[in-house]
Amino acid sequence: MKYPLIFLLMLLLVSCNYFDVKKTSSEAILNEELKTFNWNDVDTYPSFSSCDSLNSKVEKKQCFEYTLSSHILKYLQDEIIVVTQDVNDTIGLHFKVSETGVLTLVETKIDSLTLKEIPNILELIKISLDSLPEVFPGIKRGQQVKTEFKLPIIISVE
Structure with a gap:
């Protein structure tokens, strides 16, 4: 026991x-x-009101990029640009969209020949951004967040 x-x-x-x-x-x-968390991805990309009808995240991103690039290109096409030699270049634009929907051009990569032929190209791009429609910011876990992205623009002037 x-x-x-x-x-x-x-x-x-x-x-x-x-x-x-x-x-x-x-x-x-x-x-x-x-x-x-995956800090490099958002639940919803920045968008324009014209992209609201799309359902897929990828489609909305493509719509945003297409709308932005076509707006810049349309503005540049409406301008009278005179060059001494043909310009075929891809300009790299680095953008930031704030959590309030303010789109800012952070950095540009422009070839020296393009800058020589079109010295005011950077100013024209910045002016074209002033007439953009309202940008809705990206969303991560229900909160509006800052986003950054790069967008190539093809410039072809003859």
Whole structure:
């Protein structure tokens, strides 16, 4: 009888550790949640009202890029640009859309020949952005967020 009592007493002392409840802090939960985010992707890309009828995320992104590039190209086509030699170049534009929907041109990559032939090309691009329709910001987990993207524009002047 003595040995089973000692055995039960030892079992009771050892099993106390199994009843400990480990508390998880809110910071630990937040850190775990932040690790699961894909910070390079948004739930909804920035868009224009003309793209609202589309359902797919990819279609909305393509619509946004197409609307923006065609708006810039239309503005450039309406301008009278005189060159001494043909210009065929792809201009790289780096944009930022704020969480309030303000579109800003951050950086441009323009070939030196294009700049020589059309010295005011950067000003023309910036002016064309002033007449854009309202831009709706990107959304991540229900919150409006800043987004950045690059857009190539093909310039062909003869």
